[in-house]
Amino acid sequence: MQENTTNNLNAGPSFLAFLEKTSGDDAEAYRHLEMEKDGEILEAEIFLANDADPWECEPGKSEKPSRASHEDNPYRPRWVESKNLEQSRLEAYKCWRKLTPSEEADWKRGKSQAVPCALLPNRKRRGRFTSRLVVLGNRWKADGQDGQAYAKIVPQIGNRIAMLETARRGPHPNPYDVTNALTRAPMGSIKVAATLPESFRDNPEDTGRSMRLRALYGLPISPRLWAKTLAKDLRGTGWRESKHEPGAWTLWKDTDRTLIGILTVYVDDCILERIDEKTARDQLAKMHARHPVTEIKTTNSPSGAICFDMLGADREINPKGRTLTIDMKKHPNKLPQRFDVNHAKAPPCSSF
Numbered sequence: 001m002q003e004n005t006t007n008n009l010n011a012g013p014s015f016l017a018f019l020e021k022t023s024g025d026d027a028e029a030y031r032h033l034e035m036e037k038d039g040e041i042l043e044a045e046i047f048l049a050n051d052a053d054p055w056e057c058e059p060g061k062s063e064k065p066s067r068a069s070h071e072d073n074p075y076r077p078r079w080v081e082s083k084n085l086e087q088s089r090l091e092a093y094k095c096w097r098k099l100t101p102s103e104e105a106d107w108k109r110g111k112s113q114a115v116p117c118a119l120l121p122n123r124k125r126r127g128r129f130t131s132r133l134v135v136l137g138n139r140w141k142a143d144g145q146d147g148q149a150y151a152k153i154v155p156q157i158g159n160r161i162a163m164l165e166t167a168r169r170g171p172h173p174n175p176y177d178v179t180n181a182l183t184r185a186p187m188g189s190i191k192v193a194a195t196l197p198e199s200f201r202d203n204p205e206d207t208g209r210s211m212r213l214r215a216l217y218g219l220p221i222s223p224r225l226w227a228k229t230l231a232k233d234l235r236g237t238g239w240r241e242s243k244h245e246p247g248a249w250t251l252w253k254d255t256d257r258t259l260i261g262i263l264t265v266y267v268d269d270c271i272l273e274r275i276d277e278k279t280a281r282d283q284l285a286k287m288h289a290r291h292p293v294t295e296i297k298t299t300n301s302p303s304g305a306i307c308f309d310m311l312g313a314d315r316e317i318n319p320k321g322r323t324l325t326i327d328m329k330k331h332p333n334k335l336p337q338r339f340d341v342n343h344a345k346a347p348p349c350s351s352f
Contacts, residue, residue, distance in 0.1 A: 068121045069199060078129040079121055086119075086131045087200055093183050096210040099193065107209060112193050114209075115140050115219070119197045134218035135194060142221065151223035152231075154247030154264040159271070162248065162264045163317055163324050166273040170319035172298075174272035174280045175308050178230075179292035181268035185215040185225035192219065223267065230265065233290050237283070239263060251275070251283075269310060 068079035090096075099107065106112040116139055121131045154162075166173050178184065196208035215222035231241060239249040249263040261275030261283070272280050287293050298308040305318035305325070316325040 065119050065121055065197065065199070075129070079131070082121065082129040082131040083119065083199055086133055089180065090133060090183065090216075093180070093214055095183055095214040095216060096194070096196070096212055099209050099211055103193065103211065104209065107193065112191075115192055115194045115212075117194050117196055117200075117216075118218075119199065133197070133200070133216065135192075135212075135216045137218045137220045140192065140219060140221075149220040149224055151227040151267070152246035153227075153266045155245065158245045158248045159264050159266065160324070160326065162262045162271065162273050163315065163326075165262060167317050167319055167322055167324040169274060171274075171276055172280075172306055172319075173308075173317055174275070174284065175296035175298065175310055176270055176272070176284065176287075176293050177296060178268040178270070178287075179294055181230075181291070182215045182217055182222045182226050184291045185222065185229040187212050187214060187225065190221065190225075226268070230291075233287070234263070237286050251279075266311065271310065 067073060069076060069083075073079070103112060107114065116136045118134055118136055119131055120134060121129070123129055163173070192212040194210060194212060196210055198208065201208045212219075215225045234241070234249055239251050242248045242250070247265045249265065251260040251263070252258065253260055259274065260279060262273045263283075264271050264273070272283060275283070284293060284295070296308050296310065298306050301307055301316065301318075303318060304320040305316040305323070307314065307316045309315070313326050313328050314330055316323070318324070
């Protein structure tokens, strides 16, 4: 896809006008998991067999947790390191707590809903060993409002119009993403109990039964909880969300109602636009104080365009030339680099 708005920047809709417009149990998937008599998962075994080397995990493939931690596995130190890194990160965020005696009693009587957790060891294409703890969300049965999993994100047309504003009036856009976004969201009043894998437990007597304090990947409600958390934090720093275009935010000067900046949010990918550098630095610092922020690298073209990759698309915003270009012509060639398959050659890709 390519979009070049050189000829219609002056005639195109303004961002404010756009904001003010009228709005109009899959249990079979886990049949292979080992189960206790009471229905709890002992350990998730997600794996693909490899006949060449009994301990080798091919890059790009997932590993069986019991094999990854086996004493005879020569790769065990790498797997243990990745597991410990994931556990340390989640414990630092205080993602769970042990059950109270009354919660334990409710669990045993079947009054408390339990959601299994799975540790997924994976070897990346570039050879890096990683592990991620996820919730098997299809086992979660929500009640009432708690079951609403819809999370507001900016529509792509909203993103484009915000970038048009920067191309029309400047200054420099500031793209960034929030690291580990979902685990930054507290569960609030929603109670989800879960069993941690054995490798996450303190001792052999530890049952691993715990209460979720923060959202985890795999839980259907997690994206919505993150969206609500981010919205609360943005309002606390003066941002206002459009009532007609969720995910599009504006920052105003209270004295004379002057627009200071625009922010678009697509889950955890954000772009600060039409905002001066000093104010942008201040806003990024405020966000980083609440959630870890990683700025997305931008480059400058000879024509003066600011270039960056967002959601797989190359974006070029040129306040000097008053142009905006969005295309994915380079995307087929990025994929082999990303997955370390440099021998692969992508066919020519034309704009459409």
